[in-house]
Amino acid sequence: MTETAPLTGGARTRETALLEQRAPQRHTPPPRKGSFLGSLLRGLLKTARPKQWVKNVLVVAAPAAAGQLFTRHALTQLALVFTLFTACAAAVYLINDARDAEADRAHPTKRHRPVAAGQVPVPVAHAVGGVLAALAPALAAWLVSPVVAALLTAYLGMQLAYCLSLKHVLVVDLVVVTTGFLMRAMIGGVALGIPLSRWFLITTGFGALFMVSAKRYSEAVQMAGKGGTTRALLTEYTTGYLRFVWQLAAGVAVLGYCLWALEEGGVPHASVLPWRQLSMVAFILAILRYAVFADRGTAGEPEDVVLRDRALALIALVWLAMYALAVANW
Template identity: 80%
Template sequence: MAERTAVLERKPPVGPGHPPPGPVALPLGLLKTARPRQWVKNVLVIAAPAAAGELFSRHALTQVALVFGLFTAAAAAVYLINDARDADADRAHPTKCRRPVAAGQVPVAVAYAVGGLLAVLAPAAAAVLCTPLTAVLLGAYVVMQLAYCVSLKHVLVVDLAVVTTGFLMRAMIGGVALGIPLSRWFLITTGFGALFMVSAKRYSEAVQMERAAAAAAAAGRTRRIGATRALLTEYTTGYLRFVWQLAAGVAVLAYCLWAMESGGIEGAGLLPWRQLSMVAFILAILRYAVFADRGTAGEPEDVVLRDRALALIGLVWLAMYGFAVADW
């Protein structure tokens, strides 16, 4: 018992009002608050250049890499400010209490300062290094996401629209930076594809919450059922199911219309790759819908990266689309 007490006494305290446990704790805490796992979403910046077949020049690769970095910085700014604003509430949450700001590893004032600095520097750097329209789009993303953190996440349906628009902006900004015209089919497919994933995520969270409530009731326990998102209890699972099914249908329809509008077999390369890619695209949507229907699509990046069948379908689709762009 004495040894255990001595170990606990040697362990540096972490929490509000306590100093960080080491010289690297603050940088690591800031990095963790920036959500490195979420950076994979910013790969969407290559969508428009890839769709236009203009991705592989030196200038395009440089601009896309730059835009990826700037969008990552802008998203990190939003995460930092959001965690600073929600620090008190996060400390009472069973899992969010481990976030660096809530745990005291990153002081609230530092999170606000670094987040505010990144929120200003990212659009400013885009104005200097890219195009004015790129800076406007990035600035609009920051403003919209901060408004979401402050109030819009409490407004039914608007919260879904804001998160979906954030994904759409990621997909648009690569084309905007390179001056590539964005087709209506690209915007419709990307927008409703994003809405499909966002609403499927919300649906999965609602299903998990209902299952937890049912398990608590079956065990005869009185339990206060809360949600990780303020509006989650306001949505019904039936409504969220309707939204993700509607979004999936529109995304598939828009992609098929775009593929068929490209001219059929005439003028194609060895095979009509663009039309054939419809099969892979539809299979990918159907495969992801399996996880949505089960209520296990709460973490989209985990579904995409861990499901081998979905990854294989995605690679086949990329290959077909690449052949179509290259006119093979």
């Protein structure tokens, strides 16, 4: 048997080239247009913060307090107002993330946001946010009322100012976030032409300030002793001051609710039990239970606090049932 002589350098190169020509070529398929569009839409939706939309359920607060919730007209208008308010909030998130894209890329957590990660281009985020910001008030003026459109415009202006500069101003940042919650609670009543009770505004406003300042306090406690913070302004606050704010807000919210319950105790002999007065017990228990998490420094997003604690969720359901019975004069 004769052995095949090894190929020389030139022959090896020619044979390798022939083998490569005969082998099936593998081509990397170009990215499909549909997959890019789907990724972009998913990124836009994520940037709009769907988890935060639950806060917009507050638009039913004023109609529910007035007992004017379960009519076809009310439900239709409130669904529309909820959608428009959500569009405004999404516009603010998109514009904020587009503006902070460079800073977010240097942040260990925020760099995963779609705009910072490049899933949503910055110009697209600006454009979509601008369209939503212009379209929502215009539709509100056409489909609901000019007053609702004005309220949405004021909300947009305030939140955009917050993103640009107000979030760096002591105390004002707390007021702006609190006012955002209060606007959510007001707009449903404005859309249906329901007069807003002074006690409703006081309780809602200071209740919102309680939760906002408790969240800031928790963030300050958790970041104490660490080198960085997710909010630069937290370094300007002291934990003692934030504790004072949430304790003051909790006290005023409780006082406002009790004055409402005692002043408007329902029509005599129209209900089986004095549900308004009894609802004070559940309301105060809810505040006290929430304050436990604030004191521990674990009061994050309000919806997370309520949903994660079964006792607090149960108290909230009991209060809601009593309040509904009080409104219905049952």
